Amino acid sequence: MAKNITNPEKDYAKWYQDVIREAELADSAPVRGCMVIRPYGYSIWENIQASLDASFKKTGHKNAYFPLFIPESFIKREAEHVEGFAPELAIVTQAGGKKLEEPLVVRPTSETIINHMFSKWINSYRDLPMLLNQWANVVRWEMRPRAFLRTTEFLWQEGHTAHADEKDAREETLRMLNVYTDFARNVAAIPVIPGRKTEREKFAGAVDSYTIEAMMGNGWALQSGTSHYLGTNFARVFETMYLDSNNEQQFVHQTSWGVSTRLVGAVIMAHGDENGLRLPPKLAPVQVVIVPIARDDSARAEVMAVVERISDVLEKEGVRVEVDNREGMSPGFKFNYWEVRGVPLRLEIGPRDLKEGHVMASQRNRPGRDSKFTISLDSIVDSIPGILERIQSEMLEEAIQKRNSRTYTVENLDDFREAIVSKPGFYDVWWDGSTEDETRLQQETKATVRCIPLEQREGTGKCFMTGRETNTRVIIARAY
């Protein structure tokens, strides 16, 4: 069907790379694992940022910026933190033509340097809670990079907050997880499963880690955002303390939470199809593309007059609209061009349409002939916002159905071993395993416990691995 894009059924990894190339989202950089985010891809990220940033502000957070370089000794203070990050650090040992007294770590995350500053800024319970966020780049020297999903350098936001007590910090942790869940669902049209990470999967240095897990087109899971309750782990080693109302020194309780450019990868894989990208209107850099069709100059003048009028009004209504009036390209070429790029709605306007008083419209999210319908010229401007909303909700609905149809259960490990290969997806199972059981599970099946969903069902059952009676269900899947 689509030229230059591998069928996802045939080779999903290749399809993913093809879509990124053909939609001009990103290109690989000269340094291994690094990626150039091209304007179209960056524009999706900007829309993600705008939406989340507004939510962060609404929940009382302020943006700040902390430095890229962190003294190596900072990273080493929190034992689990070092252990977790040491293998993937990029470290500067020389600068300004001299060997540095103390090596500088290029931040893999900013808990340590932020705690260093928090310890200076926080003195009293009146300074709490401290609610900060930063939009930044971080570097993690990963062994196996993949565009957007795991690049050596990536863009993200990291929220860092300090609270007087555990209760307040835990509420914040779940509040931000909830912000992510809402964003994924209502903006990215991805029905994620919010849950808690197991001991084995949690963030290095956290007491508890929470995650939103999304299902990709091949049935694999993608951790699409995290929120951590850090307890007093960092506060203790950085002496981030405050004086409470009884004049006693207390450690702050902290949280950190983040989402990254990985979300762009999530959008590609949650919605993309054999013709390329499909973007939910709320994230689409171009929501409506208008393709004028004209045989000769006089027809072109007539068509363009109408096209310009429609696009002007739509723009005023806040719709992101683009007119593709490039010459020397056939309409068919342009249709494909914008379909690969996932533009949610296309309008085709030619002499024939003007004569009949309507325009041809095509919804990217619907397959084949079902995608086309006409809109009368009189009602076009009024109806577009509603159509975009319809596309947004249809895409969410389709994603929910896809996820549900690929969510299974199993009773024992033997059945699972076979099922995860023949029917990749989410496995919603009873679980009472240990960290060792998880390791064995991964070794034998390549699948991991993605999360313990916040929403648990009533009753008990036998753990599919150990056979012990339990009231806990988890989601197990193969993951990126």
Add this chain to the structure above:
RNA sequence: CGGGGCGUGGCGCAGUUCGGUAGCGCACCUGCUUUGGGAGCAGGGGGUCGCCGGUUCAAAUCCGGCCGCCCCGACCA
């Protein structure tokens, strides 16, 4: 780091077995004709064949060394 594959115009590849001085498709540029699902014709530009060394009258091709990239695994937002 282990296993597999690959380095030849921007992209995808052929040519390497058996040495003879680089070709195809797409993309790009110009002109004309086209335009309702990836247009046609004609002309044109662009490559130190990953790098270093060796063999030879002659190396993309043979020999030695090095480097890089991709895919699969361990690690991860």
